[in-house]
Amino acid sequence: MTMSCNQRCLSLVLVMISLFAAGCWDAKDVDQRSFVMGVAFDLSDTDEKIMMTIEIPILTSFASQSQSPQDAKSLLASTTGTSVAQMAARFETRTWRELFFGHTQCIIVSEDLARESILPIIDFFDRNPRIDRRLTLFISQGKADEVFHTQDPVESLVSIQLNQMLNTLTNTTRVVKRNFQDNLRDLESNGDTILPRVRSTETEVVIAGGALVKDYKFIAWLGENEARAVAFLYNSISGGVITVNVEDILYTFAVRSASTDIKPVLKDGQLSYKIKVRAEGDIVETFYRGPGGAVKFDIPKIQDRLNQVITDEILHLLTKLQEFKADPIGFDRLVYRHYPKFWKEHQENWKDQVWPKASFDVAANFNVRRTGILEEVTIYQSQG
Amino acid sequence: MKLAKRIHHNIQFFQQQFNNSTDLVVRQFTINIPGIREIAGALIFFDGLISNQLITDSILDPILHEASQFQQPIDADILTFLKESVLTNAEHSETNDADKVTLAVMMGEVALLIDGYNTALTIAVQGWAHRSIQSSQSEGVIRGPRDSFVEAINPNLMLIRRRLRDPSLVFERIQIGNRGQNDVVIAYIKDIANEDLVLEVRKRLKKVDLDVILDSGYIEQLIEDDWWSPFNTIQDTERPDEVVAGLTEGRVAILVDNSPFALLAPTTFNTQMMSPEDYYVRWPAANFVRLIRFIASFVSFVTPSLYIALISFHPEMIPTQLALSVAASREGLPFPSFIEALIMELSLELLREAGIRLPGPIGQTIGIVGGLIVGEAAVNAGIVSPIMVIVVAMTAIAGFIVPTYTLSFGLRMSRFFLMIATSFFGLYGLTLGLLIILGHLATLTSFGVSYLSPWAPLNLKDLRDSVIRFPWHSLKQRPRYTLADDPTRQSQDTPKRGQNKQKRGKQ
Structure with a gap:
């Protein structure tokens, strides 16, 4: 296949025309974009329902040359509207730079807005292909935009701080660790999920606990103590400490690895779930407050106690979820996978009828691997 | 064109042939062999192409002195006699073709004409000045022979x-x-x-x-x-x-x-990515260097385009903290990233080209210093971003690692093509551009051998000496791509690991 010179030239011209006619349409340099690092949504007093607040970094303070940490690092801007896209467009009257959500770290929805529904808010972000889905969707206790007003002298931007905090959690399970992608998966499956909670004071911002969402509506808080059971059920334990009391000695157990296996069992039309928790870890501390004398670790007892504590916590959470008729963990998907026929019959009334009646068989198996370099504890105490 | 019998015809012919050029020397002499007669002879040569010493020692001296002291009258022809018994130099030939003689004279040989013969002897006594053997300028090595070719x-x-x-x-x-x-x-x-x-x-x-x-x-x-x-x-x-x-x-x-x-x-592309040093140093070191070389060549090839793509099209792909500082460093710059990259890459080529023209050792210094100063000043003046300077520096440093100067030309030019493709379509354009270049490379052949051999078409045996070089012990075959007649270059078995170790100490 050889082309004559004319054909060559013609094809070259065609290629050039198509390039120049179509090219560059989505080119926009970084400095022409406003990086929206965080977005907060609140109920607004006006007719237009929603108030959107965005946190935009002041770029000059991020340049390597600037050595003035006192300068404000970010700029907050708010507008009201009825939909997210509409509000995002309205910011064009305040900045010539295009709002860019590709690096958005967190989206915060205030609890009163979330009670109405979070669906219209997440839809905009769900559709945007540039969103980094590892961002976090928070429900705030109190007003959402106030979170951005906290000033941590060490951190640069509240949004980055929040996302970093949640993603680097390893030693505590007091907050529900779910990112936007996880939440979307839950929500697309049955409209229920658990979102991390954020609350703020003037000086600090705290993430702790979670918010139970049912049918895209926020319905109840989950406390810090319930967050651990959530983590076990989501099989997303990456660490954390559990303190148990065995014969008046407090043992603190640090989880090194844990996994949860959930299996539905259908027997005589009665649905139950077998939940197996397996965990391994070390004793990192013993806190002694009884009478003196040498105490040897009774590992099996400690393990039993740990099993008991976690089983109770999980059962407590499951009961609570059943009371709310909410299924954020995705127990329905398990049934759909294992018993598709049963699922087809009860698909319609799953949340109202079937789920609340399910029973659970929780078995925890904790394994204490190491106790540190001390094998026993001896406390010397004068007998007077 | 045949030579004539009479010598003055021949001399006249050659003087005409060379248009009486001033560097043409016609040295006429008389051979006086006792008892025979006196015979006219002539040497024709170009001044400067021959060694005067050699002419004197091996032609003129024997003919004028030794031949005349030859006592026996000879009836054999004088030319054969001279050729066989008088001339002392190593290389000469006889011809009656005037064109051949002309060519030989131009190549620095001496034509010996004898009156009465329509043949001439061309005698190789070339001697001209040439550069002595020095170390290689463009393909230097640390380990390995240093000598390189000269002009002669x-x-x-x-x-x-x-x-x-x-x-x-x-x-x-x-x-x-x-x-x-x-x-x-x-x-x-x-x-x-x-x-x-x-x-x-x-x-x-x-x-x-x-x-x-x-x-x-x-x-x-x-x-x-x-x-x-x-x-x-x-x-x-x-x-x-x-x-x-x-x-x-x-x-x-x-x-x-x-x-x-x-x-x-x-x-092939592969053969040009190798330095002779790869074979002189031990194979782990050679592989290390080769891997770096292949990676660096690719880096220098795509970095500017990648910069354009990420800055102008896909800022979401840059890590957040980096994106912020990049955006901060680009704050207030007048040009879009493509123009910025073009300016810097062109000035890099400029410096490189200027560095060649600048005399000797100053060249490099001025090139580097100029680059730094221009880069620094351009950043301070707010024309380019510091990140761009890093990109250009990477391109330059990584670009010099391509061992073949001629190949690096091709890569350098294609880099601009890639930048243009990227400026239109972002990463998509970069991918398209790379595919076009790859497709083009795949169509190339060199004397029938695919340019991308041994990768395309895949030749597993030749892969032993491509991105990685196997130890010499396992390179027993010559590369296949040349279709060599004798494929084996080592017929001995590979020694087992440790076999070459000699046990010492107690017997």
């Missing part, structure tokens, strides 16, 4: 012959250039090089039709397979060890008089 062809052949004492090593000398009549030597090892390859080289060289061959680059461009391509399909080198290595792999070398660069064919 005979020392170059010597450098090859000295490394390869093989009777099968053949030098075929032909003259190319309608006016230049320049020596071109085809070198190959007869029982290794593929016969068709040698025939093809010969055939293509015969077709070369130019006035004068000033450098092997002329030959390269006239005989290469695809002269449209920005990539060269014939390798040039100034290292004799590289040539010898090529010859033993079954390649053919072409050396051109007055050019310190020999050509090697066939050539």
